[in-house]
Amino acid sequence: xxxxxxxLTDTLLILAIALLFTGLLxxxxxxxxxxxxxxLLSGSFGSWSxxxxxxxxxxxxxxxxxxxLYAFRSGLWNIGVEGQMVLGAIGxxxxxxxxxxxxxxxxxLPVALLAGLLLGSLWALLAGWLKIRGGVHEIxxxxxxxxxxxxxxxxxxxxxxxxxxxxxxxxxxxxxxxLWFPTLEGWRVSPFALxxxxxxxxxxxxxxNHSRFGLNLKAVGHNxxxxxxxxxxxxxxxxxAILISGALAGLAGGLQVSGIYHRLIPAISSGYGYxxxxxxxxxxFKLLPIPFIALFFAALNxxxxxxxxxxxxxxxxxxxxxxxxxxxxxxVFGVRRLREGRSG
Amino acid sequence: MRSPARALIQSAALAFICLLAxxxxxxxxxxxxxxxxxxxxxxxxxxxxxxxxxxxxxVEEKLPGSRMIYIxxxxxxxxxxxxxxxxxxxxxxxxxxxxIGNSDDMKDGIREAATQHPEVKFIHISGDDVLTGSAPENxxxxxxxxEYGKMMAGFTAGLTSSSGRVAYLGPLINEETRRxxxxxxxxxxxxxxxxxxxxxxxxxxxxxxxxxxxNIPGVTADPTQVVRNFFDTGYDVVxxxxxxxxxxxxxxxxxxxxxxxxALPYDYIGSCTSAPDACLGVPYYNWGPDYVRIAKSVMNGxxxxxxxxxxxxxxxxxxxxxxxxxxxxxxxxxAENRSRLDSFIxxxxxxxxxxxxxxxxxxDGSVYLKTGEIATDKQIWYLQQLxxxxxxxxx
Numbered sequence: 001x002x003x004x005x006x007x008l009t010d011t012l013l014i015l016a017i018a019l020l021f022t023g024l025l026x027x028x029x030x031x032x033x034x035x036x037x038x039x040l041l042s043g044s045f046g047s048w049s050x051x052x053x054x055x056x057x058x059x060x061x062x063x064x065x066x067x068x069l070y071a072f073r074s075g076l077w078n079i080g081v082e083g084q085m086v087l088g089a090i091g092x093x094x095x096x097x098x099x100x101x102x103x104x105x106x107x108x109l110p111v112a113l114l115a116g117l118l119l120g121s122l123w124a125l126l127a128g129w130l131k132i133r134g135g136v137h138e139i140x141x142x143x144x145x146x147x148x149x150x151x152x153x154x155x156x157x158x159x160x161x162x163x164x165x166x167x168x169x170x171x172x173x174x175x176x177x178x179l180w181f182p183t184l185e186g187w188r189v190s191p192f193a194l195x196x197x198x199x200x201x202x203x204x205x206x207x208x209n210h211s212r213f214g215l216n217l218k219a220v221g222h223n224x225x226x227x228x229x230x231x232x233x234x235x236x237x238x239x240x241a242i243l244i245s246g247a248l249a250g251l252a253g254g255l256q257v258s259g260i261y262h263r264l265i266p267a268i269s270s271g272y273g274y275x276x277x278x279x280x281x282x283x284x285f286k287l288l289p290i291p292f293i294a295l296f297f298a299a300l301n302x303x304x305x306x307x308x309x310x311x312x313x314x315x316x317x318x319x320x321x322x323x324x325x326x327x328x329x330x331x332v333f334g335v336r337r338l339r340e341g342r343s344g
Numbered sequence: 345m346r347s348p349a350r351a352l353i354q355s356a357a358l359a360f361i362c363l364l365a366x367x368x369x370x371x372x373x374x375x376x377x378x379x380x381x382x383x384x385x386x387x388x389x390x391x392x393x394x395x396x397x398x399x400x401x402x403v404e405e406k407l408p409g410s411r412m413i414y415i416x417x418x419x420x421x422x423x424x425x426x427x428x429x430x431x432x433x434x435x436x437x438x439x440x441x442x443x444i445g446n447s448d449d450m451k452d453g454i455r456e457a458a459t460q461h462p463e464v465k466f467i468h469i470s471g472d473d474v475l476t477g478s479a480p481e482n483x484x485x486x487x488x489x490x491e492y493g494k495m496m497a498g499f500t501a502g503l504t505s506s507s508g509r510v511a512y513l514g515p516l517i518n519e520e521t522r523r524x525x526x527x528x529x530x531x532x533x534x535x536x537x538x539x540x541x542x543x544x545x546x547x548x549x550x551x552x553x554x555x556x557x558x559n560i561p562g563v564t565a566d567p568t569q570v571v572r573n574f575f576d577t578g579y580d581v582v583x584x585x586x587x588x589x590x591x592x593x594x595x596x597x598x599x600x601x602x603x604x605x606x607a608l609p610y611d612y613i614g615s616c617t618s619a620p621d622a623c624l625g626v627p628y629y630n631w632g633p634d635y636v637r638i639a640k641s642v643m644n645g646x647x648x649x650x651x652x653x654x655x656x657x658x659x660x661x662x663x664x665x666x667x668x669x670x671x672x673x674x675x676x677x678x679a680e681n682r683s684r685l686d687s688f689i690x691x692x693x694x695x696x697x698x699x700x701x702x703x704x705x706x707x708d709g710s711v712y713l714k715t716g717e718i719a720t721d722k723q724i725w726y727l728q729q730l731x732x733x734x735x736x737x738x739x
Binding site for chain 2: 043047049050053056057150154158165166167168169170174188260261262263265266267268270271272301302305308309315
């Protein structure tokens with residue numbers, strides 16, 4: 001109970017600092033903070049269709065964040081999550097393009113997601129392999145691979161996969177309706193993707209907190225040298241962790257293609273990988289807060305579209321709030337650690 | 345610690361009230377017509393999107409009781425995760441009865457949204473869904489005959505160039521952009537050979553495509569670099585075919601460094617103002633009159649699906665109330681060339697001169713128009729390649 005109370009005060013404190021900061025910023029530029037926050041709120045939860053849009057952001061964002069959590073547990077910074085998402089999207093597109101002319105295109109959807117998952121995890125494995133075999137720090141390996149992934153997707157869209165007679169960065173040809181992930185009538189979110197994400201949360205909760213693998217992973221993250229005393233291979237655990245990380249990012253990329261855009265576009269990752277890093281940091285690298293923070297961030301992203309429409313404010317305000325949240329979280333966590341250090 | 349907490353509670357409470365109040369504020373009958381405008385770029389880009397934005401403002405001014413809700417930068421690079429059907433849902437929630445999508449890139453999204461909101465009318469700018477029969481009944485297409493504007497721009501470039509090298513900064517490659525690059529080429533070649541009497545072999549026309557309608561760092565080629573490359577390789581007039589103003593800005597810088605180069609921006613009547621000394625003129629769209637006509641038809645229930653390709657008003661191509669396409673001559677255009685341009689425009693208007701007349705060959709040598717053949721609208725709209733004599737990719 002005490003723990004819960006502490007987390008609640010922390011969360012409220014972080015939110016208060018972030019909102020106060022953004023509110024002051026709005027006052028400085030001559031806008032009404034209340035109106036702006038009101039628009040953000042109503043723009044994200046004001047109607048079912050808006051909520052559906054929030055969920056469409058929440059799904060990939062949560063998947064990426066969950067993936068990142070595995071990597072963080074093993075002590076790795078998987079910055080390459082963006083690239084893994086892109087590769088997942090590419091894998092999914094490849095299967096759907098190939099499957100367009102087959103007799104049962106619907107069967108292609110699960111295969112396409114699997115392909116996305118596979119390609120995402122292979123791309124992540126590459127970063128892990130560079131780290132373990134090549135001594136390349138995973139942050140640099142990840143960043144490098146992100147650039148390569150971006151180059152690859154641009155080449156595909158501008159080259160082999162371009163629309164007939166058209167050379168444009170606006171993306172590949174739209175897939176036929178049969179290859180779109182089905183949504184409920186009038187509700188632009190796929191219940192299947194939603195269930196998949198909820199399942200991923202539950203599975204991650206079990207794996208990380210209740211399985212032997214999860215405990216070992218934690219040990220590896222805390223002290224990779226010491227675990228060898230117990231006969232564990234730190235390197236193997238790191239590789240598996242980053243593999244899972246990439247698989248979840250790849251799945252997110254695949255869902256972006258098959259469920260949201262129905263084609264491959266250069267910005268297919270939508271920056272959710274990097275945003276996921278912020279989510280996990282704000283969650284203090286714990287699982288439980290992740291779905292909620294992801295929901296909050298998704299709501300900010302979706303609600304922010306109201307700012308230019310209704311108040312003529314730039315929608316980048318949502319980014320400012322997200323950044324301010326993370327900074328104030330780091331501050332709150334830091335102050336708490338300092339205090340605990342002093343009293344203990 | 346008390347004040348942030350109190351502020352938080354207060355703001356949460358007020359936000360909640362706003363949340364309840366917002367739906368009631370829309371759809372009230374003080375608005376005779378709410379129309380939504382999806383702009384692919386910034387509303388103040390001095391180019392394509394601004395021209396549409398001003399067209400929307402013109403409607404508000406001419407039709408009392410009409411109100412525009414616009415959202416700019418509607419593209420996945422600027423607004424990650426946003427799709428056209430989602431924004432349309434939101435505009436419909438806000439009471440929009442007419443929705444205009446201003447980018448070729450929105451084609452699929454607008455069609456999907458139009459199918460889902462049959463009670464709302466849609467206009468997709470520059471598209472051809474109505475021609476191809478793939479548009480639902482509540483979706484129309486609208487475009488201006490910019491090939492006239494581009495011929496004038498090309499003509500001006502061909503008159504002014506001293507090196508005989510004119511370059512075209514292209515966006516992506518499709519039927520529309522090929523059509524406009526070709527029109528520019530025809531105008532420029534006409535000025536060089538027929539008006540100035542110079543040999544055709546000495547004339548060069550190069551097209552470079554950046555990959556999208558405007559610069560997306562890391563995704564498209566950088567338009568500033570492409571234009572710099574033109575100027576560094578002897579091209580002294582650059583025609584812009586993209587939504588934004590980089591060509592003119594760089595021409596101005598180059599002039600400050602002492603080179604006699606010029607540019608012609610595109611889309612928006614006020615584009616020359618950012619660098620008047622380098623600006624030969626701008627072919628621009630005037631969306632207002634067509635928007636008013638369509639908005640009226642939605643208000644009085646006479647809406648009919650149409651594919652419209654609007655002409656300049658040849659009596660006065662710069663009339664704000666009647667001409668869909670205009671050409672604003674720039675301060676850098678000499679007086680002599682200005683009068684040559686005027687008679688060129690008069691000849692185009694009277695039909696005495698039609699540059700889309702054969703013999704014209706495609707880039708690969710195949711025949712586009714036989715000798716004496718005049719291109720039909722469809723032959724111009726669906727142009728398959730650049731023409732022989734132009735340098736640059738066709739596909």
